[in-house]
Amino acid sequence: MGCDSQQSAQMNCKPSRLQVMEKAPRAILFLLLIVGFGVAQNTTSKGDEFHVGVILDLGTLAGKVARTSISLAVEDFYSVHRNHRTKLVLHIRDSMGSDVQAASAAIELLENYKVQAIVGPQKSSEVLFISNIGNITQVPIVSFTATSPSLTSDSMPYFVRATLNDSAQVNSIALLIKAYGWREVVPVYEDTDYGRGILPSLIEALQEIDARVPYRSVTPSSATSEIITQELYKLKAMQTRVFIVHMSPTMTSLFFTKAKEAGMMNKGFVWITTDGVANIIDSLDPSVIEAMNGVLGVRYYVPKSQELDSFTIRWNRMYQRDNPDESPFNKLSIVGLWGYDMIRALAQAAEKAGISSVTNKQPQSIKNSTCLDSMVISTNGPDLLTAIVQNKFRGISGDFDLTNRQLTVSVFQIINVVGRGWREIGFWTVNSGLSRQFNQTGLKITGPALMIDLNPVIWPGESTEIPRGWEIPTIGKKLRVGVRTSIYPEFIETFRDHATGETRASGLSVEIFEEAVKRLPFALTYEYLAFDTADPRSKGSYDDFVNQVYLQKYDIAVADTTIRCNRSLFVDFTVPYTESGVGMIVPVKENMIKNMWIFLKPLSAGMWFGSIIFFMYTGVVVWLLEYLDGNEHVHGPFSLKQLGITMFFSISEENEKLERFLSRIVLRVWMFVLLVLTSSYTASFASMLTVEQLSPTVTDVHELQKKGEYVGFHNGSYIEGLLLDIGFDRSKIRPYDTPEDLYDALSNGSKNGGIAALVLEVPYIKLFLAKYNKGYTMVGPIYKSAGFAFVLPKNSPLRAEISRAILNITESAKIIQIEKKWVDSNSHQNDDKTDGSDAITFESFGGLFLLTGIVTACSLFVAVLMNGYKKYQQNGGSKGDNQNECGHEKKGEDGDSQGEQRDPNINDMEKQATLPVSHSLNTNGDQLPDSKDNDICCRCTQNNKGRQKYEVIKWLKVSTNLSKVHLSISTINNQLPGKPG
Template structure:
């Protein structure tokens, strides 16, 4: 009997026993773990507990064969071959890394053995290529969105990512984080890939220390993360204004760290996978795990299970449920696994396309003291909450979770960046090809020996920038550097990190936003048309009739003839000179009508009626002649100018040539928006070419940005004018890197400069030297208008009424005398 029992045990080990004689025996399950890591140790214990629970609850036995890969992909592959060929396993759990899984999955798929991967992430193409590969641990991509929500909440704009150089799964995770950050106006400014050997990190960490950005996201394994924070503390990088956010797997293993390691991590915020710890099932598992783990691994100080233990338990339980029933084929086992639908220790266990459902809830923790505090939760599509479940109150703000303790013991939200220092000042690019030197001018100077060269920088842009820095609440060391290239190229240099900022007459344009961000414009924005002016009174011979409108001239003539007729009619019986032939009387009437404008002739009038008419008429004539004299004098002494072109349509209809600054976006705007033919657009290389081209009629109009147009007209105020509408384009601003931490502070300081009136004063000072003493345009326009009858209607009504009244009285008397 002893011999038979011994033989049976040997056959079971070799995987060739007749398992049908054991009604409770379901099969053999293999597992590959890295027992040198904390995760591997937890997974090993959790799988054993799962097998024991299966037997205790269902009276079904599952043999578990565990192999140690030691984190080596080759060892993992050899372990898989041994499990399949020697142990005759029907499924394999693990390993933990994708490098190991990739080799094991290839072996398993060839032998039709389901592989339950416990790696953090598995590429989508892997499950398509390896039909028996199942991703049993949920991907952590949503974890990156939780980090993005925190970045948005605290208004950080630049993030430095620290990850392991050989972590091939990090690519998908960091790509997801980058895309999520862009959606909230932030970006990853630096990618720091740390080698596996901590001894070679000096250069990387020194680069982090001198960088202005202090907002770090750490995506490292447990050993490397511990090394990083110990070194960071020694380098004084765990102090005020620094932000450190950790992810899984490290975040879920913080509880396993000793007090010495925890002390170097004070103020760190972590995003870790959520475990429903309050459920009875987990409490039962925790008690078993605590007891077994402390016995098997006494060297570990903490015996609490993490998410990795829970996921390993769920994976073993999933396979166990799939293997229930006699003589289950491997294809059927895979099919049963993919049809799983139950609540495990780590959450919902359900598969789609050979991948378990992703995690949607994460826990936010804050390292403090000898451990950490649980701040609250973040749930996809819901936001932050202090609790989880039906009573949870979700918000987009983290304020619902209480106060966070940051590095350095600060309670207020850290800036996440540090201003440049004198040792590492801001590098600011200044263009040397500016069209108008009034905005920015770069001059090269020699020393007193005539050898060494230096540059001087002046102009409105320089003055505004310096005034803005005076309003900042901190010192901002900087150095100017000349840039001899186009404005587009200058902005691109910021994206390439050759400059930290750029100032000058840089137009704010949509296509430049892919390389940089801008302050608000420090000038008026718009595109305007400048044309030559011409005299409104080109016909000099007819200038004498310009003081009055045609209608007023007709009214004066008609009133004079009418008044002359009235006086002639009244005085003809008293004065023989007013009688005679008809032609003589008509001539006398006309002479009497207009001679009164220049003399009273009152000694010749006999009737009081004609005298009254004459006095009122003469008063009106006096006012009109004085007005005419004044108006004619203004026309002869003041220039009467008007634009040669009224609007863009006139230019287009005449097929005229127009000009603009060379290598600028205005040429494209004229062609695509205002629909000028490209052959009718002339690009000028310098501002000194504008005026001669307009005077020689080489171009009929010039299109400039409004700020530059002001300078041009200040220098050439008598020959040219601005006309037509102002087209909406961006003004001039300062360029900073996308997501720059400095930009909000500089923007606020620039607004202070504008609100105090300093900006307007600087602009007036710039234009003062070019300003010419032209007449006020409004006054000029008023004087150029011809006088109309509306100015004198009362006088005409008075004199006409007086004449008519005298005529009526005369006729009445003549009629009664008969």
Template sequence: MAYYQKHLSFVAFLLLIVNLHGEHSMAKEVVPVGVVLDLNSTVGGVAKRCMSMALSDFYAVNDDYNTRLALLTMDSGNEVIAVASAALDLMKNEEVHAIIGPQTSAQAKFVIELGRKAQVPIISFSVTSPSLSPAQNPFFIRTSQDDSAEVKAIAAIVKAYGWREIVLICEDTDYGNGLIPYLMDAFEEFGTRVPYKSVIPPSSNNNKIAKEIKNLNETNARIFLVHMTASLGSKLFVLANNAGMMREGYAWIITTGLSALVDRLDPKVKESMQGVLGLRPYIPRSKQLEDFKRRWKRNLTSSKPNVKITGLNLFGLRAYDTAWALAMAVEKAGIMHSGFLKKNASKSNVDLAALGISETGQTLLDTILTTEFQGLSGKFHLIKGQLEPSAFEILNLIGKTQRIIGYWTEQTGLSQELDDIDEVAYSISKVGLKQPIWPGDTTNEPAKLRIGVPVTKGFDEFLKVEWDPRTDKPIISGFSHDVFLAVLEALPFPLPYEFIPFMNKDRQSAGTYDELIYQIKLQKYDAVVGDTTIVADRSLYVDFTLPYSESGVSMVVLVKDEEKNNFWIFLKPLSLDLWLTTGAAFVFTGLVIWVLEHRVNSEFRGPLDQQLGMIFWFSFSTLVFAHRERMVNNWSRFVMIIWFFVVLILTQSYTASLASMLTIQRLQPTFFDVKEIKRNGYFVGYQNHSFVKGLLIKQLNFNESQLKPYSTPEEYHEALFIGINNGGVAAIFDEIPYIKLFLAKYSSKYTMVGPTYKTDGFGFDCSCVSSGLPTRIFFSPTHFEGNP
């Protein structure tokens, strides 16, 4: 067959037995076992040699055993059909009791089905896809951990560094696709988004991979998880490095499939993987392992002195343990002179219908599942048909070397040392790991949130940018800055960030607030923190948080006081109409009393001029109860009761109003509404670089020539105080938070008048694209009510 080669024929079995055990060994039961591997691959070549050494070591220790495994190795290549044909040939024609292999998940699917039909255990040390489960395939044994075992370790790293967005890059095979659902579920538990999944076929050439890398770069993603085999992963990292995606600000994580073979990668590939983090199962150190490594190196050097030494890898060690476990199980199961129940009558090597059923398959399967020992790769203990999960080590690729920065176990989480069981130190935090070297040869954490901040002259109560004289780095302070830090403290995850002032080379503002916010769309900033107002036009290209300040635009004007120094101020408590009505009431009341008392009371009689004087005098004298005339008519007395009540109300109201005018300064705005200002063509001011300029022109219909920009509260004060006749302005238009700050400083001279033009208040602006960190932080406005 073109796809495979028989390395040991029946004659070779006998020669091997004679060489190993001499004449005495001829009495041993030879148990044929099939091996299906791609011998030209990194995994297959090493695994074949490791299994051969395993059997030599095993029978050297257990010379008294009655059974001897004979490995029938088929070089199947990497084609699925060739693998299936090789496995079928081994079962049908060689009647093997078990098959070790194949290497990949795609190849294993059909072979596992053949094993179920023939009841021949299929034992794989390299098939790790969770889609192939021993629980669903009774004659499938996995002597390794499936890929889902490392999902929690990956999630712990992602959570520890606070990455809220991560891009998955997988190969388009059963191996690559099988892990995606597990990763998605794990990230969803603590809120990490996967905005993009890149699935690359293993047959892709460099052009196709480069095109996909370009697409990844355009997403502005910074955090990547790569789940690929070594052959495809090598191409990916070289091309990613060429595309500038292995520099500072990026983070890459690789899974076991690539991490376990990183030693075998080409030096150029290793150089491209500078700063990558990787996970692989932890292999405990042991005397047995060290001795095997020495013999491995010595055997290769002596047999092929001119050939570069092939390094051991995780799969080779597990192949060694697999062969050891199978030899132990065959002896324990007592397999002697067994074969297939239904013999094959067909002469075809690939006749599936003629496949028999192994007599010892179920017994051998049960025995392997209960086999336990301490192997080269760690404890060999199968749970539900696959290797018991163990600890993972986290490695950091630095140039051509590897540095272990920590470990992860189910019980303790992340840690710097595996034997430390302090749960506090092992909490899911980056403190649990040693400092890694990130891409770009830096210790600065990747994917920091780039936060733009405005550089302004005035109103630095909201945001102030200063410069440290020693480090020459910006120092940010102010209300908006404090709100941002308060929210960070409330977040359940860390959020690395850096403030970047929006300035020119002279450290002055580089433009308007609109231009500052537009930098998010240009991907120069991931967010903007400052006194930026939520405006509909800006929402077209950025996301805003909920507002954290009072909203609206109003105007502030100068006030005048004309009451306190007025000579006629005593007339101000009552209006003219009330004064006239009160005077008429005095005269009318006096006239009524005179009419009622004139006939019966002599005090109300006399000359005409005297009677007229009494009519006017009597009512006024009652204000201070100074009247001397005695009333005898009951109706007069009734009228006086009503009059006294009216007088009491008038005097009390007048006294209170006059006292208020004399003690409290009566301030009146110089202008009451916008229409008066526009009608007279007066100048108005606004805050420089603010969106208010556009509101004045588009919504209030001011001519741009009437507008004057100002930056500080002091400039506001000067422009309003000198007035419209001396080059000043009639009013200043600004947002209510700024106006309140201005009035807090100059409250006695100015006031806020006119309608409030509605806005949505201050909010933080965020990018809509992925950067590996959270791009939306929401605030409740009720948390920050009141004056800043």
């Protein structure tokens, strides 16, 4: 029965030993036990040996550290697992840093020792060579130092990587660059498989955070100090100050030593090292660490534990014993920890797979074969490979999982080299990104300001200020600023200084640029370069001028250059420093008061029509209200007189003519509308008579196109393409070089060889009208544009700084001073209005017309209801009226009316009192004609409210029927003699 530990083995074997001791003397038993144990040990060591080849570069620090860790791992494992059936036997070979030597050592181990696995090819190129041998012999190749992403299990099925892939760290580096806001990065790597392998994944990660790689610094693996120094000065002459160093420890030590000598470890520089150097930072020479002060590094995070502390003590003792002449500064690194855990995984896999009786077989014959044909194929290889990749345990390096044939990334530690050591500034995890502290439950990032979650950094030059990531090189050439003369010298004009021969420039654009440079947080030296064309008679187009920046002839282009989409595909622009938009300059036509119909202008046609309609509508409604009330002024056949009365009701109110309360309400609302309307008309008409109105001859650019008019533009401007896109024929657009040419063409007109309109950008229009504001005006903007800006190369670090400085200028009073200096802003203020634009519209008074319409309609509706109800009451009382008429005919000399005496509802106070009325008075005081057919009497009654009411009863004989008509005589009450009290 096998035992997993020494203690358990003793416990399981203890009963059998006691039984033997009881049956034999102690001395004989002791001798038998010693002999038996020795024979068993010899049998196990000889029959169950598991041969493993180890290929290391023992001349390197990593090779020495790995050898000690591997040897210590075998001792520790079998001191605990004494009863394992198999035991690893290591055969260590030195590759001496040569791929050929490593391959030769692998062949020798396979032929002579029939090794079941090969461990530790350090270099990726060595692994690539040896893995091909492993594929043929089916022997697993396990490396804990080869990190090149080009080594994949697809092409090398028997390769297992017991370390991290270099591409696992690129996301942590990219996020670190994003956190500090750096936009340009230069990778610095050596020209080896190790150095080149990280580039594809690193460039992709940087592109995801919108970081640009303007240059790649490649150093040969055999580079001397002179070659490295030359490359460093080339980097120093560049603007970019952020560098990612991915080199071997030996090359890195030499590189940073020379970088300090070149003055590149001062303030403003940023250096980031990958885990290849950061993992062994403790083992570097102190002078190298001192030269690396301020460097950031990304390294694999190893959690602390008591087991790790105990192993470190034992490892240091063994390392000093195996390397007595080595530097005492060499310390245990993650390479040693991975080597230790890898041996444990291999030992467990060997025990699980076992050693078959037939361990190998002859390979198939291959055409054009070499010495590889003589090697045998391991029949135990597939099982051993499966057992290795199934290993998953907690080792001294952390979680050791080879399920994916390589270790999976968990946590990276961000360090900062300070003094002769390093300090921790944060962590990075796959799921949580960057953070100041690490915890097992996950980290939390706070958006774009990730640098807040990291500890403060001591940057190169012992600076605590976060580097900008770029600088204008002091040892390089001055910033090349391209300039070109504009059609308007007020914007920019170039000339040559005859004394010095240098190019000079002046104008609004130049002054804004120079003011922006003054506000930069750093000194910027520059020189002006005039834009010249091959044809001296041509100034060249603005597209050609912008293209000079793309061709890297200029570092920045300063002129009145418009931001355009097609240009932004190749270059970048700062924020605009002028107004935006494209407009037209057209002649104006005078709209003087000579027009005989000018009195109609204050109101629009709709307003006139609506007013007339409501005027007639109100008059008709008032007439209907009075007609339904029985007003005698509106009774009778319809005539011109009736029409005049109707219209008169709409504009005047006479108490003696309107007898209905609803009529007065309608008329008062309408009079309020007329008051507001007439006041507005008077104000508008007075303004038209006192202020000269100017209107453009054309207000739409498409109108010019339809009429076939000629249109002018600034020569070399993008306006030509804009007009062609609108639909203008090329023969109808004319370019001009100077403002004078534009003015002359516009003055001549389209029919006289000139143009009907001038299409320019708004800043140009302001300058044009400042000079020629008499008789011309601006229409538009007819097209949107982003305004004038400065041109920079793609992803230029200057863009953000100069844009910020321009915003600082435009948001202050400085821009007003600059514009007043170059443009007289008051001379082009033509506040001309389009003809008819100030006319009062019907919509402006919609609320008033709605009010009067509703009041009028409601009044008419109420009057109709009241009239209907009154007729209904009269029809209901017609029977009683007929009886009254009969009683009147039977009336005697006493004057009593029998019909009225039969009415029981009449109050005593309402009994009629007949008064004699002069036949010479009617309701208006006119003479009434005498008529034998008419009997007139006056009756005074008192209603239920106690008021007296006078009525004139008029009997009319119509044929054989009599009709009773009651007429109100409120208008003649004052004329009746002896009014009752």
